[in-house]
Amino acid sequence: MTMATGDFSAGTDTPAPLAIDARGLVKRFDGTTAVDGVDLAIPTGAIYGILGPNGAGKTTTLRMLLGIIDPDEGERMVLGASNPQDVARFIGYLPEERGLYPAMKAYEAVAFMGALRGLPLKQGREKARELLENHGLGHAVERQIRQLSKGMAQTVQLLGTLVHEPKLVVLDEPFSGLDAINQGKLEVLIRGLADKGTTVIFSTHVIAHAERLCEGIAIIAGGKVPFAGRVDEARDRIPAQVRLETRRREGGWRAALPNDTRQVGNFWTFALPESGVEPLLKALIEGEAGILSLSIERAGLHDAFVAIAGEAAAKDMVAGEPGEPA
Structure with missing residues (x-):
């Protein structure tokens, strides 16, 4: 089982309502345990990251939450429903495996994806044109998917995930294959969704995205969750360093x-003492050490990931943007 699922309501009298409440999820394939006792508690309106290397169990976990596959053990509540399919019309899902009909026009593709979630086709077409225009693809509204660049096609599929205005958006490795400009646009979009009260969950092996965007994270390694909670709680696993x-x-x-x-x-360099830096400063001043500089550096999320999940799990993770040294 996991460790604590994290409290996002610190400083408030009442806990935030949960968009996802999963307990003890287990999934086996051909006798191999892919997910082993995952607990998740994700508040409504949060941006929540599922972090782990490829093969860690991220996609399997997301698919169980969405009801695409059922767990062998455990329970899940999604938007208050024990059967995720009952609330599917309120969910937007972008799978890791991208796929659009190449002959379909961009606005029709967006409208079609909305129709799969119950949005009337006529309304979907109108909203599709508006979304494409607002996201810099007004010139491509009538173009076929096969005529679009990879980044443009991914944007079309993302907009199709959002066209029906879901309450919960689940994105599986959404930054994969996007250049830096489109990654930045996606981050802005995710923040905008959360500002409107939408719960956003995304999986990633690029820690920088989670560190910038997420209030809470779950770290998955080998099908288990050794940590689930606030980002700052994960970083606090490693004492701040004094330089x-x-x-x-x-x-x-x-x-x-x-x-x-x-x-x-x-x-x-040394770990920040539990007593704080003030007694040390007093000794340095009285001893005339001559302080030229002093800084307190908090651990980054990548360092926390290594400390929590171990070097083996971290070797396939990216600390910064793809292409940067980890």
Whole structure:
């Protein structure tokens, strides 16, 4: 089973209502356990990331939440329903495997996807034209899918996921294959959905997207969830690091440095003491160490992922944007 699912209502008297409440989800394929006891509690209106390397169980978990496949064990409540299919018209889903009819015109493709979720076709066509125009594809409304670039086609499929104004949007590796400009546009779109109260869940192996966008995350590794909760709680698993540069290299003030202090070039580095930095500052000033610089650096989400899931799980993750060094 997982660890704590996280409290997104810190500082409030009542917890946020849950869009997703899943307990003990298990899925096996041909005797192999792909997902092993996943718990998730995702509040309404949150941007929530499912992080893990390829093959970790992200897609299987999302498909169980959506009712595309049923769990072998466990329960899930989606938008208040025990059977996700009962609320399918309120859900938008972008699968990792993209697929559109190549001969269909862009606006027809968007309208068709809306119709699959119960949106009348005439209304869908009107909204499709509006969405395409608003997202920089007004010139491509009448073009066939086969005439669009890969990025444009992915945008069309994304808009088809949203045209019926779902309450819950689930995106499986939505940033995959997009260039930096379109990734930025997608991030803006996701924030806009959350601002309107839509719950957005996306899976990714690129940690930077989750760090910028998400209030909460679940880390999946080997089909298990070793952590589910707020992003800041994950980062707090690693103590903040102090980076200190002094004019003097020796003196009685050295005794005030913590036992884990390391010297890196001209800097002293060590974990922020539980007592805070103030007692250390006092000792440095009284000892005339000559403080040239002092900074407190909080751990990033990638470092937290490594600490929680381990090096083996982290080796297939990307810390920054695709193409950047991890």
